[in-house]
Amino acid sequence: MSAATHTGEHRLNTSGIRPGRIVAWTILLLGGLVMVTPLAFMLSTSLKTAGQVYDLRLIPAAPTLANYVEVLSDGRFARWFLNSLGIATVVTVSNVFFDSLVGYTLAKFDFRGRYFVFLAILSTLMIPTEMLVIPWYLMSAQFGWIDSYWGIMFPGMMTAFGTFLMKQFFETIPDDFLEAARIDGLNEFQIWWRVAMPLVTPALSALAIFTFLGNWTAFFWPLIVTTSSELYTLPVGLSSFAVAESIQWEKIMTGVSLATIPTLVVFLLLQRYIVRGVMLAGLKG
Amino acid sequence: MATIELDRLVKRYGKIEAVKGIDLHIADGEFVVLVGPSGCGKSTTLRMIAGLEDITGGTLRIGGEIVNEREPKHRNIAMVFQNYAIYPHLTVHQNIGFGLYTSKLSQSEKDKRIREAADTLGLDAYLDRRPAALSGGQRQRVAIGRAMVRNPVAFLFDEPLSNLDAQLRAQMRIEIKRLQQRLATTTVYVTHDQVEAMTMADRIVVMRDGEILQTGTPTELYENPVDTFTARFIGSPSMNLVPGRRDASGVVLGEGDIMVGVRPHDLVVRADRHPGAVLSLDGTVTAVEPLGSETLVHLDTAGRAVIATAPGKSIPPTGSRLTASAEPGSLYLFDAGSGKSLGRL
Numbered sequence: 001m002s003a004a005t006h007t008g009e010h011r012l013n014t015s016g017i018r019p020g021r022i023v024a025w026t027i028l029l030l031g032g033l034v035m036v037t038p039l040a041f042m043l044s045t046s047l048k049t050a051g052q053v054y055d056l057r058l059i060p061a062a063p064t065l066a067n068y069v070e071v072l073s074d075g076r077f078a079r080w081f082l083n084s085l086g087i088a089t090v091v092t093v094s095n096v097f098f099d100s101l102v103g104y105t106l107a108k109f110d111f112r113g114r115y116f117v118f119l120a121i122l123s124t125l126m127i128p129t130e131m132l133v134i135p136w137y138l139m140s141a142q143f144g145w146i147d148s149y150w151g152i153m154f155p156g157m158m159t160a161f162g163t164f165l166m167k168q169f170f171e172t173i174p175d176d177f178l179e180a181a182r183i184d185g186l187n188e189f190q191i192w193w194r195v196a197m198p199l200v201t202p203a204l205s206a207l208a209i210f211t212f213l214g215n216w217t218a219f220f221w222p223l224i225v226t227t228s229s230e231l232y233t234l235p236v237g238l239s240s241f242a243v244a245e246s247i248q249w250e251k252i253m254t255g256v257s258l259a260t261i262p263t264l265v266v267f268l269l270l271q272r273y274i275v276r277g278v279m280l281a282g283l284k285g
Numbered sequence: 286m287a288t289i290e291l292d293r294l295v296k297r298y299g300k301i302e303a304v305k306g307i308d309l310h311i312a313d314g315e316f317v318v319l320v321g322p323s324g325c326g327k328s329t330t331l332r333m334i335a336g337l338e339d340i341t342g343g344t345l346r347i348g349g350e351i352v353n354e355r356e357p358k359h360r361n362i363a364m365v366f367q368n369y370a371i372y373p374h375l376t377v378h379q380n381i382g383f384g385l386y387t388s389k390l391s392q393s394e395k396d397k398r399i400r401e402a403a404d405t406l407g408l409d410a411y412l413d414r415r416p417a418a419l420s421g422g423q424r425q426r427v428a429i430g431r432a433m434v435r436n437p438v439a440f441l442f443d444e445p446l447s448n449l450d451a452q453l454r455a456q457m458r459i460e461i462k463r464l465q466q467r468l469a470t471t472t473v474y475v476t477h478d479q480v481e482a483m484t485m486a487d488r489i490v491v492m493r494d495g496e497i498l499q500t501g502t503p504t505e506l507y508e509n510p511v512d513t514f515t516a517r518f519i520g521s522p523s524m525n526l527v528p529g530r531r532d533a534s535g536v537v538l539g540e541g542d543i544m545v546g547v548r549p550h551d552l553v554v555r556a557d558r559h560p561g562a563v564l565s566l567d568g569t570v571t572a573v574e575p576l577g578s579e580t581l582v583h584l585d586t587a588g589r590a591v592i593a594t595a596p597g598k599s600i601p602p603t604g605s606r607l608t609a610s611a612e613p614g615s616l617y618l619f620d621a622g623s624g625k626s627l628g629r630l
């Protein structure tokens with residue numbers, strides 16, 4: 001893929017507008033609108049006063065940042081925000097580490113029972129979360145993990161999906177890469193960390209994004225396992241705004257607006273690595 | 286620098302015996318090339334020497350010590366792979382430096398070694414580049430640099446040039462050979478390219494089906510192949526082999542109990558019958574390949590294809606009938622049943 005063919009294609013595409021394109025663009029535009037509307041209302045509502053909430057104008061009559069000031073100065077919000085941030089970060093780091101460690105082992109080592117272990121991991125993918133919640137809860141009760149950070153995090157510290165994803169990626173690394181390192185005297189852990197991991201950065205970025213988003217927005221399990229409001233995650237905490245003092249939409253929307261910031265940051269940070277990783281893979285050999 | 290000794294070395298994968306008890310003693314500083322058809326066990330043998338493959342039976346000594354159970358990193362050998370195995374996420378400098386990963390040298394000493402290697406290989410200008418921005422030949426040089434920096438006791442190469450184009454291959458062949466002579470490091474080199482084997486080796490080891498058929502210098506193998514397999518394998522184009530039998534004056538082609546071998550270079554097209562020839566063949570020209578210095582002439586002799594040569598400037602037309610003959614001393618005779626050599630004629 002040279003730059004020349006790229007610009008060439010580009011010129012070709014813009015030179016004539018075909019009817020097919022118009023239809024395609026219309027559909028995409030409608031799709032985009034459907035996606036963006038709730039977000040726009042979220043933002044708009046966060047800029048309204050309590051009295052204006054049911055006035056469904058997209059541009060508030062008198063926009064105000066009062067909600068933001070109030071929510072941000074409310075100690076509970078900051079606490080929940082940090083809870084979520086901490087939990088999502090720890091779980092993400094844990095997944096990136098353990099999923100790839102297990103995925104690598106399954107992809108690159110031959111040992112008795114390897115296939116069985118792989119099947120066992122895969123089979124857990126087929127069980128819906130709702131069914132797992134009860135055993136998780138019983139387990140937490142048994143070990144005294146209820147109403148603790150560890151209780152919120154433990155089910156997600158490693159995932160079958162992540163392990164499977166990483167295994168697939170590690171399988172694409174030629175064995176020569178690893179054997180060359182073995183001859184150069186690296187131990188197996190160093191080979192994994194110094195050679196194999198850098199070669200799968202696109203997969204690691206994708207895994208990190210998915211895991212972070214999944215945990216940032218997780219609601220059901222944190223709701224069940226926590227009881228004290230200091231341990232609430234942001235989604236659980238925001239929903240409590242709705243129950244405690246009648247529904248304060250403008251506050252909830254302000255909180256949710258603020259909650260989208262870390263996900264945007266994570267995505268923008270890691271997206272670069274995904275793109276670069278794809279380029280690296282494409283240029284090789 | 287060390288000797289490498291293989292004694293009755295065996296490798297089994299389940300029921301498959303990939304290497305069937307081979308004996309090979311490699312002298313200090315020697316350049317040994319393993320050749321043979323695909324699947325004959327060349328890579329397996331090399332990987333056992335490297336320690337990447339468990340040894341099923343026999344003993345392997347490096348520098349006189351038995352190393353059967355030793356980890357690759359404790360054998361102090363370096364290996365260059367067919368697809369280079371240099372890392373896309375590291376620069377040339379870092380890739381070469383990988384060879385010193387476990388070395389106790391100081392950073393400045395390491396840096397000096399890396400620069401020396403890069404200098405030798407003509408990579409000084411590329412030290413900060415990543416492999417994606419290098420040509421195939423440069424990538425292979427990086428892999429060699431990585432092997433060099435460690436001052437290993439032996440170099441192992443597994444078809445290092447097969448991903449390069451013909452011209453670059455010819456150039457790298459010379460470079461590797463020169464480097465090996467300068468460093469005088471024991472080298473085992475795997476290839477299935479007989480030109481590489483002939484031009485680089487101090488000694489060639491011909492393998493087939495997990496066994497060693499013959500070892501010898503390139504000249505020995507060329508002059509005295511022990512059987513038809515080696516005879517056809519060494520030399521390009523391959524030796525012509527035609528069935529025949531002996532008689533008082535020499536050999537007669539046709540039905541018989543021997544195979545008569547003659548190299549295309551020795552089977553020369555002439556205008557008339559040559560009185561002193563031990564072998565003469567009449568045939569129809571099916572194709573010609575002018576190479577400049579000589580012309581390869583493909584002949585059809587009684588339904589059998591043979592290759593002869595004509596002097597460079599003469600290009601016989603296809604379809605014409607010709608006689609090709611060989612001088613005394615240029616024939617190789619083999620037993621038709623076993624393929625074993627019966628000597629020269």
Ligand SMILES: Nc1ncnc2c1ncn2[C@@H]1O[C@H](COP(=O)(O)OP(=O)(O)OP(=O)(O)O)[C@@H](O)[C@H]1O
Nearest residue numbers: 298301303321322323324325326327328329330477
């Ligand atoms: N991991 C393995 N499991 C089972 N059989 C194997 C394995 N590795 C190699 N073999 C078999 O061992 C034999 C020798 O293989 P090897 O790779 O040494 O051949 P080679 O001479 O290097 O061939 P090539 O020129 O194609 O590289 C082959 O028949 C191959 O199928």
Ligand SMILES: [Mg+2]
Nearest residue numbers: 327328329443
């Ligand atoms: Mg091989």
